[in-house]
Amino acid sequence: MKPKALLALLLSAVLLTAGCGSGSGSSPGDPVRLLVFGAPEELAAYRTLIDAYEKARPNAEVQLIEASDRKDLLARLATSVAGGAPPDLFLMNYRFYGQFAAKNVVEPLDDRIAASEAIDPADYYPVAMDAFTWSGKQLCLPQNVSSLAVYYNRTLFQKYSVPEPRAGWTWNDLVGTAGAMTRDARGQIIKATESEGAALRPAVHGLGVEPSIIRLAPFVWSNGGEIVDDPARPTRLTLDTPAAREALKNLVDLRLAYGVVPTDEEVEAEDDESRFANGRLAMLMSSRRSTTTFRTIDDFEWDVAPLPVYREQVGVLHSDAYCMTRGARNKEAAWRFLEFAIAEEGQEIIAATGRTVPSHIGVSQSPAFLGPAQPPRSAKVFLDAIPTVRALPTVSTWPEIEDVTYGILENAMHRGDRLDDVIRDLDQQTRPLFARGEHG
Numbered sequence: 001m002k003p004k005a006l007l008a009l010l011l012s013a014v015l016l017t018a019g020c021g022s023g024s025g026s027s028p029g030d031p032v033r034l035l036v037f038g039a040p041e042e043l044a045a046y047r048t049l050i051d052a053y054e055k056a057r058p059n060a061e062v063q064l065i066e067a068s069d070r071k072d073l074l075a076r077l078a079t080s081v082a083g084g085a086p087p088d089l090f091l092m093n094y095r096f097y098g099q100f101a102a103k104n105v106v107e108p109l110d111d112r113i114a115a116s117e118a119i120d121p122a123d124y125y126p127v128a129m130d131a132f133t134w135s136g137k138q139l140c141l142p143q144n145v146s147s148l149a150v151y152y153n154r155t156l157f158q159k160y161s162v163p164e165p166r167a168g169w170t171w172n173d174l175v176g177t178a179g180a181m182t183r184d185a186r187g188q189i190i191k192a193t194e195s196e197g198a199a200l201r202p203a204v205h206g207l208g209v210e211p212s213i214i215r216l217a218p219f220v221w222s223n224g225g226e227i228v229d230d231p232a233r234p235t236r237l238t239l240d241t242p243a244a245r246e247a248l249k250n251l252v253d254l255r256l257a258y259g260v261v262p263t264d265e266e267v268e269a270e271d272d273e274s275r276f277a278n279g280r281l282a283m284l285m286s287s288r289r290s291t292t293t294f295r296t297i298d299d300f301e302w303d304v305a306p307l308p309v310y311r312e313q314v315g316v317l318h319s320d321a322y323c324m325t326r327g328a329r330n331k332e333a334a335w336r337f338l339e340f341a342i343a344e345e346g347q348e349i350i351a352a353t354g355r356t357v358p359s360h361i362g363v364s365q366s367p368a369f370l371g372p373a374q375p376p377r378s379a380k381v382f383l384d385a386i387p388t389v390r391a392l393p394t395v396s397t398w399p400e401i402e403d404v405t406y407g408i409l410e411n412a413m414h415r416g417d418r419l420d421d422v423i424r425d426l427d428q429q430t431r432p433l434f435a436r437g438e439h440g
Contacts, residue, residue, distance in 0.1 A: 032060075032334045034322075035077060035087040037067035038355075041292035045353035046091075052349050053340050062337050070096070074399065081105050086325040088334035091143070093320050094131035094391065095214070095398050100323075101134040102396040102438035107324040108137040112335050118343040128319045128359045131391045134440030140321035141342045144356035145364070146288035147315035147385040148218060148307055150174075151376075155300035156181065156204065156282050165283070165305035167384075171219065171250060174308040178206030178260035181282035190259070206260035208272030208284040211251065211409035213402055214316055214392065215285060219247040221390060223310035228434075234393045235434050237405075240423050247310070248423070252413045264414040276302075287318040288382055291354040295374055304376040306385060315389040319359070357382040395437035404429050 036046055043066055050062045065087055067073035074096060080086045086105070100106055113119055119141070121129060128142035150165055157164050162180045165173070182190050185203040209215050217227050225243030228234035239248055254261045262275065273290055275281040277297055284290070285307070294302060307315060322338045324331060340346045347360045348368040358364040370379050392398070405426055412422040 030330055030333075031063040032089065032330065032337050033063045033065055033087040034337070035065045035067060035073060035090040037069055037073040038289070039293050041296065042289060042355055045292055045350055045355040048353055049341060049346060049349050053337055053346070056340070057336070060333065060336065074099075077105075081325065081327065084327065086327045088325065088328040088330060089338060090323050090325070091320050092140070092323060093318070094142075094394060095402070097132070097140060097321070097323060098134070098394050098396040098398060098438070098440065101139055101440060105325055105327075106134075106139045107326045107328065107331065108139055109141060109324065109335075109338075110138050112339075113138060113141075116339055118339050123344075123361055124359045125361060125364075125386060127317060127386065127389055127391065128321075131317060131319050131394065132321045132323075134394070140323035141338065142319045142321040142359040143342060143347065143350065144288065144319055145359045145386055145389070146318040146357045147382060147389045148215070148285055148287055148318070149304040149381055149385070150307065151276060151284045151286055151290060151294065151302060151304050153276070153279065153282050153300055154303050156279070160187070164303075165308075167306050167381075169305070169308050171308045171310055174207070175250075175254070175258060175260070178254070178283060179258055181206040182260045201266075202259075204280055204282055205262050205266075205275070206282050207254060208261060208275060208281045209251070209254065210272070210285075211406065211413040213405045213409070216248060216251055216409070217392060218307055218314050218316040218390075219251065219310060220244045221314040221316075222307075222312055223247045224312075228393055231393055233439050234395060234437075236431050237426050239426055245419070245423065248412075249419055252409075252419075252422075255413045256416055261413075264410065288357045289318075289355060291376065295354050302375060303378050304381050305378070306381050313385075313388045315385040317389045317391040319391075357386075394440055395434065396439075397433045397437035400433050401430050404433065 046064055050064060053062060054060055067076055077086065077090055077100065097106065113121065124142065125145045128145040132138065132140040132142055152165060154164065160181065162177060165177060180189060181204065182202050183204045184190050190202050213227065220227050220243065223243040223246055225241050225247065226238050227244065229236050229238050238244060272281060272284055273286065273293060276284045277294060279300055322341055324334050324338060328334050344360055344363055347358045347363040350356050351358045351363055351368045354374065358369055363369060364383055408422060408425050411417050
């Protein structure tokens with residue numbers, strides 16, 4: 001059995017055993033169990049937060065349960081809920097919590113928020129708060145309100161005398177810049193027609209972007225299109241419109257027509273985030289969560305720029321929230337930690353690690369986030385994007401929709417599937433998933 005599978009099995013067994021005969025009861029000394037996933041640097045940020053909480057409250061204890069990735073987290077949460085012993089708290093992106101909200105797994109927080117002296121909903125960005133409402137109830141409290149940005153290697157840009165990306169740049173500017181930064185081992189620009197030869201594989205690629213619906217969405221919106229027929233109660237994707245079709249074609253052409261993004265074999269050997277950190281990727285589209293990893297870079301200087309624009313500036317919301325399970329063993333203790341994590345002090349701690357764009361408005365505008373001591377020096381790019389960000393649909397089957405669409409879009413970008421076939425397959429394979437979905 002693989003180590004990850006064995007770890008998941010052992011954790012499930014522990015959770016199941018803990019639930020046997022005890023229901024949701026707990027002993028005063030039981031730790032609050034928090035389920036999260038992330039890169040090592042992200043997990044270190046949450047350990048820093050927990051350490052601060054436990055020092056402030058010597059009798060409190062929080063146990064961090066570390067999932068290996070998003071799928072592992074979803075599987076662990078589902079298994080532990082089915083076994084009657086879920087974690088007290090879990091941290092999850094709004095795109096994925098709907099399946100648990102629909103099954104009544106998540107404890108509404110409205111009454112606790114109303115009674116709290118530390119949390120005032122008016123102190124938080126509404127777009128993040130709204131993303132975690134379900135049937136009119138506030139189910140989870142968001143820790144961050146990130147958006148996509150373009151990370152770029154300033155040292156490489158200066159080396160090759162290529163202008164750095166700036167606010168207001170267009171998609172065509174992005175393509176041109178990525179082309180100018182795609183270089184061979186001698187530092188020479190590689191033309192798209194040359195990039196397939198083994199001897200001419202780029203030593204540096206101009207851009208890294210995953211072929212996913214969450215990367216495509218802001219450009220469809222920026223071009224005046226929509227990705228679904230009804231954002232509140234979607235029944236189908238709408239990538240067959242001229243605006244959406246253009247954005248989709250331009251995304252896959254980054255590989256097919258221009259050769260500025262790595263091949264699927266190259267990504268399999270070294271993911272885009274690692275390639276950027278190793279100095280072999282000039283630009284990367286990613287959310288704030290990459291910052292903790294990139295702060296370990298000491299070989300070059302990097303910064304962030306806003307997304308390029310079609311017709312208007314539009315971003316896509318990236319937001320994670322602390323959710324309490326209905327089956328939590330000690331809800332009062334769980335709430336005390338959640339309250340600390342979401343209130344000003346907790347958000348300052350986690351913001352200082354680089355992990356988040358704080359959902360707390362005051363903290364996001366403070367030196368804890370904007371301070372120049374650590375990169376990115378252009379952190380305000382994330383704040384400037386907040387008024388433009390839109391949330392993806394909150395539907396219980398959205399994780400399945402993302403998985404299905406990723407495979408189709410990946411084949412489109414790297415295999416060169418016909419655009420008409422891609423759009424048809426995206427529609428046909430996701431309609432049944434939308435039909436099964438529940439909405440808040």
